[in-house]
């Protein structure tokens with residue numbers, strides 16, 4: 001199965017990495033189901049995807065922290081397309097930057113609602129359609145902090161470790177149905193959010209953003225940050241049977257060689 005004409009659901013696809021992923025699939029002629037909290041960026045991206053070559057595009061505004069919204073997105077996708085071939089669980093919030101004893105329970109819950117429960121619920125809703133036809137791809141967004149500790153970001157690191165746990169477990173369950181389940185682990189991305197994260201870290205530690213950046217790059221083999229498009233290409237690779245038929249249950253750093 002190449003991704004041309006495939007029905008691809010991408011969460012958090014109005015902007016950032018999700019938009020880059022949507023662009024990669026659009027260029028291959030996929031049919032897209034886009035969803036995001038922000039209706040303005042979502043509608044702008046939906047229009048762009050048609051121009052880029054997507055065979056069809058449906059865009060629905062939702063909040064990934066609300067279970068009823070996730071059900072609504074899946075119901076609209078089935079109403080419009082009748083099926084799903086590829087699920088890309090991209091959406092994830094950064095959560096608070098603070099030492100563990102200062103983190104509020106509501107911030108922990110908010111991070112887990114989007115990053116963990118949202119990922120789980122999308123898989124739960126989409127898996128039956130893939131199981132029925134014995135074909136499907138699920139790619140979720142973890143992070144290098146799903147593989148390593150991340151000081152002052154306990155909820156986020158724990159959430160991204162949970163995404164790896166979900167990926168491995170679901171890969172075991174769905175392998176018998178010919179469904180590949182993988183996740184991608186980006187390091188700090190060259191986008192607005194990647195910069196915002198470093199700003200928060202700098203404020204927390206009372207140092208400059210450049211000091212944080214240099215410290216990070218010191219642990220990256222390639223001494224540069226990761227462009228969003230490189231993450232998108234990895235997601236595309238893991239969604240295309242002609243490229244990654246035998247890969248499942250795995251987590252892939254796209255990290256310029258962070259922490260090797």
Ligand SMILES: NC(=O)c1ccc[n+]([C@@H]2O[C@H](COP(=O)([O-])OP(=O)(O)OC[C@H]3O[C@@H](n4cnc5c(N)ncnc54)[C@H](O)[C@@H]3O)[C@@H](O)[C@H]2O)c1
Pocket residue numbers: 012013014015016017018035036037038041062063064065090091092093094114141142143144185186187188189190191193194197
């Ligand atoms: N940016 C980085 O440095 C980085 C690094 C590693 C992993 N990641 C992961 O990659 C994924 C995408 O990151 P990004 O940098 O594109 O993030 P981003 O903050 O730019 O957000 C992407 C999109 O998610 C949407 N969104 C936010 N909260 C939402 C909600 N509750 N419901 C629905 N949509 C919502 C936003 O409106 C936005 O369009 C996330 O899972 C993130 O944890 C990012």
